[in-house]
Amino acid sequence: MPRRVDRNACLSCGGCAGVCPSLAIRLEYGYRLVVDPERCTDCGLCTVFCPAGAIREA
Amino acid sequence: MQDRYDVVVVGAGPGGSSTARSAAEHGAEVLLLEKRSEIGAPKRCGEGLSVRALAELGIEAHPRWCVNEIWGAKIVAPNGKSLEVRYPEQVGWVIERKMFDKHLAVMAARAGAEVRTRCEVVDVLRRDGGVRGVVVESGGERFEVEADVVVAADGVESKVARWAGINALHRLEDVDSAYQYEMVVELDNSDMLELYFGNSVAPRGYVWVFPKGRDVANVGIGIGGNVAKDTAKAYLDRWISSNPRYRRGSVVEVNAGAVPVGAPLERLVGNGIMLVGDAAHQVNAIHGGGVFEATFAGRIAGRVAAEAVERGDTSEAFLSRYAEEWRSLRGEALNRIYRLRRAIERLSDDDLNFLADVLEAEDVVAFANGERLGKLAKILMRKPHLIMAAKELM
Secondary structure, three states: OOOEEOOOOOOOOOHHHHHOOOOOEEEEOOOEEEEOOOOOOOOOHHHHHOOOOOEEOO | OOOEEEEEEEOOOHHHHHHHHHHHHOOOOEEEEOOOOOOOOOOOOOOEEEHHHHHHHOOOOOOOOEEEEEOEEEEEOOOOOEEEEEOOOOOEEEEOHHHHHHHHHHHHHHOOOEEEOOOEEEEEEEEOOEEEEEEEEEOOEEEEEEEEEEEEOOHHHOHHHHHOOOOOOOOHHHEEEEEEEEEEOOOOOOOEEEEEOOOOOOOOOEEEEEEOOOOEEEEEEEEEOOOOOOOHHHHHHHHHHOOHHHHOOEEEEEEEEEEEOOOOOOOOEEEOEEEOHHHHOOOOOOOOOOHHHHHHHHHHHHHHHHHHHHHOOOOHHHHHHHHHHHHHHHHHHHHHHHHHHHHHOOOOHHHHHHHHHHOOHHHHHHHHOOOOHHHHHHHHHOOHHHHHHHHHOO
């Protein structure tokens, strides 16, 4: 299961995409965070990194 | 937009705009792409820049983005003891990043680069051990743009380099999580930077208060996400609520961010590709500042890219001239600063309090620039349990 993004908390900084080892996270036009379910391995690094606590387990 | 350029720069932060400007000034046909709709927004930054850095970059201070003069710093230890230094002259600026970034992009455009916003690079066109262009998405359409050189200036996300096969992943232990408010708050000193340290305040980082005027400040935090017990937002909110003055303050902006605090990447180029700025991990690992480093590296990268195009040789071997020149000018300093970061993260609050007793504020400012590290090593050696930390500096 891919990670779930809480859009109320996400501030679109994109740091999660930088720490994602699977290149699974895209920040569309710099605003909308999208996790690719095909690539996400549910390693959880994005959750540990997120300054806003916006990425959770699904 | 054409379907081919000499140089395509991905990302219009300070690194990308500086590269684009420099490449255009040296005769290359340049396209600078930004995925967001506005260059410089949202910012992810404390917005401090030294007078020395601006002078080194040859950029003239402009009142539109140089919003406040800085004359000194106050550093607060976990036990509340503060070290202060006020210099006889102005040493820094607090800048308006949105205006600054846009200014650099305007300079790139004036030098002849074509600048486009809301153009997202979603992949690279590959060639042997490198790239020959990018895939762009814009306005619901997807198209290819060929380039002799692609510059990955796509910040901490750094996907372009990774698509090209260069390992530019930010390891979690080398990225700080940052959260930041712009606040209207009563300030004691509007010309001093304030930094608050402590493992309960900001594990592996600090809280900063950078005044943007008499009663407005950029108030933020950077922490090691992997060593912290909570989110950066939670730590910052806790610090604010424990300070009555800040608790009463208003918030006019909020941002989050990631700050690379690792060593600069060993590999900065491949065939037809160059890495600049956060994407290349070119950041001061102690204070987390990257604007100067990215802009400085971009000037070199842009010139070498234009020379490569001119010579018809955009191989990794030729583009390595950028890596070598950059390393000789900045690489060593940044590696030294990275070792300092490794030493400091071993320190407990008691150790930090001990340092606050024996150091002057000027020392701390020097350490942040990678200077006087021998002095720090000697002080750490006085405490047997800090010998390992001291060894990081040798």
